[in-house]
Amino acid sequence: MSSPAAATHTTHVYPLDLAGAAPGTVIGAVERLNSSAEILDVFPLIAGTPHTVSLPRGERNLLRSWSPYVRLQPTVITGGSSPSASLVPPARPSLPATRATRSSSGWICLWQHADGEWSPRSLATDSPTPWARDTRRRGPSTPHLTPDSVWAVQTGGANRAPACTMLPSRTEMTVKPLSAVLKGPLEVRPVADSGYTLLEALRTGRMHAALAIETAWQEPPRAPGMRPSLFDVAVGYARCRRGEVEGAQQWLQRLATDRTAGEGMSDVLAIGVWLAHRTQRRFDNHSVIEHLAESRTLPMAAEGLRILADAMRLLTQDRHGERPTSWRWLEHCLNSSAHTALTTYTGQSPDQPTRSPARRLPPPHEESLHFKLAPASEGARIDWQPTYALQQRMAASQAWREPDALRPHRSPAAFTLIIRHRDPEWLWRFARQLMSRTNIRPVVFSDTHTLELRITARDVEDMGRELSAIRDHVSDGRMTLNVPGSEYDLQGGLAGQLEDRLSGMRLGRGDDT
Numbered sequence: 001m002s003s004p005a006a007a008t009h010t011t012h013v014y015p016l017d018l019a020g021a022a023p024g025t026v027i028g029a030v031e032r033l034n035s036s037a038e039i040l041d042v043f044p045l046i047a048g049t050p051h052t053v054s055l056p057r058g059e060r061n062l063l064r065s066w067s068p069y070v071r072l073q074p075t076v077i078t079g080g081s082s083p084s085a086s087l088v089p090p091a092r093p094s095l096p097a098t099r100a101t102r103s104s105s106g107w108i109c110l111w112q113h114a115d116g117e118w119s120p121r122s123l124a125t126d127s128p129t130p131w132a133r134d135t136r137r138r139g140p141s142t143p144h145l146t147p148d149s150v151w152a153v154q155t156g157g158a159n160r161a162p163a164c165t166m167l168p169s170r171t172e173m174t175v176k177p178l179s180a181v182l183k184g185p186l187e188v189r190p191v192a193d194s195g196y197t198l199l200e201a202l203r204t205g206r207m208h209a210a211l212a213i214e215t216a217w218q219e220p221p222r223a224p225g226m227r228p229s230l231f232d233v234a235v236g237y238a239r240c241r242r243g244e245v246e247g248a249q250q251w252l253q254r255l256a257t258d259r260t261a262g263e264g265m266s267d268v269l270a271i272g273v274w275l276a277h278r279t280q281r282r283f284d285n286h287s288v289i290e291h292l293a294e295s296r297t298l299p300m301a302a303e304g305l306r307i308l309a310d311a312m313r314l315l316t317q318d319r320h321g322e323r324p325t326s327w328r329w330l331e332h333c334l335n336s337s338a339h340t341a342l343t344t345y346t347g348q349s350p351d352q353p354t355r356s357p358a359r360r361l362p363p364p365h366e367e368s369l370h371f372k373l374a375p376a377s378e379g380a381r382i383d384w385q386p387t388y389a390l391q392q393r394m395a396a397s398q399a400w401r402e403p404d405a406l407r408p409h410r411s412p413a414a415f416t417l418i419i420r421h422r423d424p425e426w427l428w429r430f431a432r433q434l435m436s437r438t439n440i441r442p443v444v445f446s447d448t449h450t451l452e453l454r455i456t457a458r459d460v461e462d463m464g465r466e467l468s469a470i471r472d473h474v475s476d477g478r479m480t481l482n483v484p485g486s487e488y489d490l491q492g493g494l495a496g497q498l499e500d501r502l503s504g505m506r507l508g509r510g511d512d513t
Helices: 194-203 207-214 230-241 245-254 265-279 285-295 302-318 325-335 388-401 424-437 457-469 471-476 494-501
Strands: 008-014 026-033 039-046 051-056 060-066 075-078 084-086 104-114 117-121 150-157 160-166 173-177 186-190 344-346 369-374 381-386 415-421 443-447 450-455 477-483 486-490
Touching (some): 008 075, 051 075, 075 084, 194 302, 230 245, 230 265, 230 302, 245 265, 265 302, 285 302, 285 325
Parallel strands (some): 008 084
Antiparallel strands (some): 026 039, 026 060, 060 075, 104 117, 150 160, 160 344, 415 450, 415 477
């Protein structure tokens, strides 16, 4: 019978509350060391899920944490004395911001690969998401993707070389300086994603942490046309890095698909190239590399670039130094790539990689997103500064999502008032004023010069008051009232015309008739 002193006691280790991390997201790994500095075990750090550690009474262990998103201070736990422990950042940053550090600005633009070509897209219409000023909490999210689409984001501005990053789907992204120089290169990364956490562990050589993170991976269900997530892709690369041929084969069988294009498919092909080389089985690596070069697509993870570079080197040796001209685009991507977890390379556009792109390029799309980097205690603070065109799209998208809770007894009889104006900035200011001073919803921009409002009898008085206040601007635009089956132009006497056109409507606060 064991003595009470030898009894084990449980300590619950709670992860930090990382902004933007959904419950279940792996945000790092923790090493548990004894008094001899020996690693006893390594476990994943999962958002919202505490980890249980059992210790004999009086035994002390050191918890050494790692996360690619935030620095964490070491924590000591003692059996019987520490029923719970929380992993937190250090009280003071190790590298405080200096006064000499200046702020910097930049822009971010979304690109889509479809039908064999890259084209810039709107960050508003293709990525309908709420935006916050502080990207330590949120950033732009990847749009809703179709299986055969590949997306990239390009950053530029402040005399930095524009760079393109391959994007995972439905993932909130943020921008992080790669050095203490705010005007230097930038990294586009997820706010919090299990796959990115694993890829960062591989990139930095933390193999024990990578193995622990992989234990949180769940096998994806088999479904026709499914696309691998960033976590799926990262697990495949982790098995390649460890040289697990059988594990990589099992992974490839689970994600087997007939598609060769679309999100994650370049990563699947890259892992297939690695597996073919290790097993010496029949697999036309040359055709795969040629397909990627001709389609102008790359793996999401930079681990895939390393595999392709090794395969191209071996194939060149087999061909006695002869390098096909079709590989030239892929070679430019490899030569201009950055040392990041997600595939990132400098270029004028995703299909024009170069080590020396033109600087001070304007954003390729008017609905791109601008941001400003400012020095802060943790390295940099990032504030988003959307253009007016993007702000209008954002306001429209947000208005459609807002519940109509402010008007629980809204009349089902709704009509559309369309306001067109030649000055988008003025129209944007009017929409913001309307949303802050009235309960009219939704306020929708069909384009940068056209505002559409849904109104009922209860809204006529508020709408008339707001329109009367802008009477001087009506000459620069046009207003149209759309009633089922009819359309009316409105000019002068705005409130009265609304009342006259909508027969039976009353301007009072009573019930609709």
